[in-house]
Structures are given as structure tokens and as C-alpha cells.
Amino acid sequence: MKNITFEKYQGNGNDFVVIDSRGNDLYKNYKTNKIFDIKQICNRQFGIGADGVIFIEEPKEDNYAKMIIFNSDGSEAQMCGNGIRCLVEYLHLNDSMNNKNIEYKIETKAGLKIAKYINDEITVKMGVPILECQNIPTTIEKKINSIPSHEFIEKDFNNMGYAVGMGNPHLIFFVKDIESIILSRLGPILEKNELFPEKTNVHFCQILNRDNIKVKVWERGAGPTLACGTGACAIHVAAYKLGLCNSQTIVTLPGGNLKIDWSKDDCEVMMTGNAKKVFSGSMLVN
Numbered sequence: 001m002k003n004i005t006f007e008k009y010q011g012n013g014n015d016f017v018v019i020d021s022r023g024n025d026l027y028k029n030y031k032t033n034k035i036f037d038i039k040q041i042c043n044r045q046f047g048i049g050a051d052g053v054i055f056i057e058e059p060k061e062d063n064y065a066k067m068i069i070f071n072s073d074g075s076e077a078q079m080c081g082n083g084i085r086c087l088v089e090y091l092h093l094n095d096s097m098n099n100k101n102i103e104y105k106i107e108t109k110a111g112l113k114i115a116k117y118i119n120d121e122i123t124v125k126m127g128v129p130i131l132e133c134q135n136i137p138t139t140i141e142k143k144i145n146s147i148p149s150h151e152f153i154e155k156d157f158n159n160m161g162y163a164v165g166m167g168n169p170h171l172i173f174f175v176k177d178i179e180s181i182i183l184s185r186l187g188p189i190l191e192k193n194e195l196f197p198e199k200t201n202v203h204f205c206q207i208l209n210r211d212n213i214k215v216k217v218w219e220r221g222a223g224p225t226l227a228c229g230t231g232a233c234a235i236h237v238a239a240y241k242l243g244l245c246n247s248q249t250i251v252t253l254p255g256g257n258l259k260i261d262w263s264k265d266d267c268e269v270m271m272t273g274n275a276k277k278v279f280s281g282s283m284l285v286n
């Protein structure tokens with residue numbers, strides 16, 4: 001048995017166990033020998049409890065670090081918006097980066113992301129959104145047929161979903177009254193919709209006004225979470241393309257607000273929010 005140290009972080013209540021595998025073989029050992037069980041680490045009764053596990057790896061190029069992110073069910077995701085802010089906060093605290101103006105270039109499976117502290121918040125260039133997500137053809141609109149209409153809880157809910165890729169897939173629905181949405185019923189069905197061979201994150205959104213969108217999140221591989229950073233970006237993009245919001249919005253998630261800025265198809269989406277350390281600890285592994 002071996003003791004390994006970790007730190008726990010959260011961004012808008014989306015929480016992660018962060019394992020620094022720079023200069024050691026922890027990630028390599030996880031990949032090859034499954035020295036620990038991510039499902040068990042994330043379990044809130046039998047483990048540490050988290051929405052996911054982030055490994056920090058040495059970057060391949062001349063960048064600062066590499067992020068590898070696993071959902072609480074053990075599946076690997078391409079990217080995580082709240083997770084990358086947590087990782088940057090970890091680097092800031094642990095690598096003694098006292099100069100908050102430093103730019104952190106972070107490699108992810110969804111490409112290079114650049115994050116920076118600005119006025120005690122972290123702003124991340126989240127990449128150019130993909131409006132044709134996975135195998136959904138031609139437009140961002142798609143009728144989702146996997147749920148019979150009687151399953152929809154509210155009368156004004158239509159099954160027009162909007163697919164936006166932020167490196168990872170998002171399926172977005174706009175509704176008039178978000179309170180009427182029962183996430184635990186719709187989330188698991190829509191996550192596995194046949195249009196998304198690798199499954200998808202699902203969001204229900206209510207436009208409060210042109211500057212503020214309220215959201216309920218069902219994450220691929222994690223279920224209901226308090227926030228999704230890539231999701232907030234995708235939601236803003238869909239709402240802006242539909243003419244429902246201004247170029248900067250506050251996306252209000254159950255765990256707090258994120259500021260999103262985007263208006264041009266070929267530009268990167270900017271996400272601003274914070275991330276906090278919750279505690280540090282150690283766990284026994286085989």
C-alpha cells in the first residue's frame with residue numbers, strides 16, 4: 001500500500017480531487033495498473049467525494065502544465081471549464097506563482113487553453129465553439145426524438161435541442177420556466193441520445209434577460225452538478241446565435257455565476273470565474 005497526497009478544489013461548487021503527477025508516475029500507474037478507482041474516490045459516502053478527478057501532468061510542449069480530467073463515473077472528458085480554473089488555482093498556490101498576471105498555458109485534450117488572473121478572478125480562453133457537434137449535421141438545431149412528448153413536464157417545452165461543442169459535447173434546451181424541469185428524469189435519457197455517440201452534457205436554460213441566463217446542469221459521466229464551465233460557454237453561444245442575449249452574459253448556475261463573453265464565430269469564448277481550495281489530504285492506494 002502507498003499513501004498519495006491530493007488537494008480538493010471547487011469552482012462554483014463543481015468539485016475535483018487534484019492529483020499532481022508531475023515528476024512522479026501516479027498518472028502512468030493509474031493508466032496502466034489502475035492503482036485506484038476513480039468511481040470510488042468520487043463517491044460521496046465511500047470515498048473523498050467529487051464530480052471528477054484531475055491529474056496535472058508535465059506538458060509536451062513549452063507550456064505550463066497538462067490537464068487530464070476524469071468524470072466521477074471514471075470516463076475521461078476532453079475538457080472542463082471549472083476544472084481548469086481549479087487547476088490554475090492549484091498551480092498558483094503550490095508553485096508559488098505570486099505574480100497573478102502570469103499566463104498559464106495549459107494543454108488539454110481539447111487543445112491549448114490560456115488562463116490568467118484578472119482582478120482576483122481567473123479568465124480562460126476556452127477555444128472557438130463548434131456549432132456542428134459530433135455527427136449532428138448542418139445547423140446547431142436538432143429535434144430530439146428520444147423522449148416521447150408525454151414525458152415533457154411543461155407544456156411550453158419543445159424538444160428542439162441545440163448542440164454546441166466546446167471540445168466536449170453539450171446539448172442545450174431553452175425553456176420558459178426552469179423550475180418545472182425535473183432534471184433526474186430528463187438528464188439520464190438525453191445524456192445517452194443517439195445523436196451523441198460519446199454521450200453528451202445536457203443543459204436546461206431560462207433566459208432571465210439579455211444579460212442573464214439561468215441554468216440546470218446534467219453532466220455526462222457525473223449526473224447533476226452545481227456548475228459546468230464548458231456548458232456555460234456553450235449555452236451563451238447558443239443563446240447569442242439565436243438572438244436571445246447580448247455578447248456578454250452572466251450564466252447563473254446552481255453553484256454561482258460565471259461571466260461569458262463571445263460574439264464572433266471564429267473567436268474564442270472567454271470564461272471568467274474563481275476557484276477555491278477546499279482541503280488537502282492523502283489516500284491509501286495499492
Ligand SMILES: N[C@@H](CCC[C@H](N)C(=O)O)C(=O)O
Nearest residue numbers: 077080081082168228229230
Ligand atoms: N464540469 C465540467 C465538464 C466536465 C466534463 C464533462 N462532464 C464531460 O464529460 O464532457 C466543466 O466545468 O466544464
